Amino acid sequence: MIEVRDLTKTYGSERAVDDISFVVQPGEVLGFLGPNGAGKSTTMKIITCYLPPTAGTVLVDGLDVRRDTLAIRQRLGYLPEHTPLYLDMVVYDYLAFMAAMRGLPASEHRRRIGEMAELCGLQGVLGKRIDTLSKGYRQRVGLAQAMIHNPPILILDEPTTGLDPNQIVEIRELIKAIGREKTVILSTHILPEVQASCDRVLIINKGKLVADGTPDDLQASFSGGQRIRLGVQNGHAASVAEVLENWGPVQIVESQQDGDSGTLFTLRADTKDDLRPHLFRLAVEQGWTLTELHRDQANLEDVFRQLTAG
């Protein structure tokens, strides 16, 4: 369990992290979300005992980052931003080096590296120099390195930055698989990533915690209304629009031609009730042929923008 209490970190006069508190339960996958420079990395660097906190405390399994740093480090696996690796080393040697540095006895290196290779898909590249690997493979080496000593807690700073879409999906799957057994804190500024892999989200902005909850909770609490897309065929667009305007709960945001004979309306409603059944009945009454009826909920992206704008 990680407990962050009233954590503050200042660089000179700048407050990188400003009085943040949160708790991460064992087995949780926590997404750290925020614009660049919001204080995500700094918080992670404090948890990993790289930087000392200016004020406040961080407890990892009850151990204090100021006092018990070596014991905490032993429990953590860390993948810093940009995946720093010794490029001149062969993958196997690098993993063996990290295993040794983390106190794994030499007799276990081969077995652990084999397990990591299987988990992270590194079987084919163990004998290659790291500088010959693609970014996706380097990222896997970074993840393997972080897990080589089987730590209960993993801290991953922007694990998918700079990867191509296929690689992102692969790394995400990997993190999901890992997250079933371990406590994971991962930071990102890519929103779908959080929705895809996290149990819980913290949004920080300018060093302050602005939201804390499951992705669904956040969406629900911040969706102030809904958008509905309605496609109608063969209708006279003008009359459909008129009916909709007079119908009451919805406003037309936009209407556009959909193919040859249809119109696509984007509607906004300030209510949280699902208006789709009502719209369907209205269409039946009016004799419209529906081609589309779709509700967009406010997604995390909206929540994020709302919280971190300006």
Added chain:
Amino acid sequence: MNPVWILTRRELRAYFDSPAAYVVLSVFLLLTGWFFGNTLFLENVASLRSVFDIVPFLFLFFIPAITMSTFAEERRAGTLELLLTLPVRDGQVIAGKLLAVTLFVLVSIALTALYALVLALLGDLDLGATVGGYLGLFLFGMTCGSIGILASSITRNQIVAFILGFGIIFVLYLLDKVTAFVPGWMAGVLQYLGIDYHYQNLLRGVIDTRDVLYYLSVTAFAGLLTAYHLARRPE
């Protein structure tokens, strides 16, 4: 296994995986061999003196060249952050790197032992001076290494680290040679601080603890400054 030794092995492998170590050792052997051969064959003197005279001067350049990457490159590549979050103390990281460069110094001077062997077979080898000389070279090299590492921790740029390390060692090298230009009370201090002065003492075959202590304290001081700087977690 001790983490210091694990780090040392990685550092040594990094030296010898890149051409740097081989280039340095080759040029080192070429130059010392030239000076040794000259004395032996042209002047017909069976002495290691010329080798002992030239090696500190070579160390001045070569050791900062070997150490310039130690921290600067790790900072530039970001690996330092990972290294300093492993379950080791900063001091152990510094010790590992210092031990690596010290072993490199040992290898380089061990290669010159061939010259000593030739002399021992051909003529009278002044054992005291030879032992003192080798001890001096070892301590001199280790001290240069610690200064080179300090310089490398200050910057992310290897070239800057090299020039800085070389500059600091060069100033220490000159200290006992400028005593003629300073007031008498200062001369003694400068002399004592000079890195070459103590080497010259050892070279006479007299192993004085003050000289040994000088090298050990400069090494420790450079190590402490490095630790102090790293504790501030430079970006």
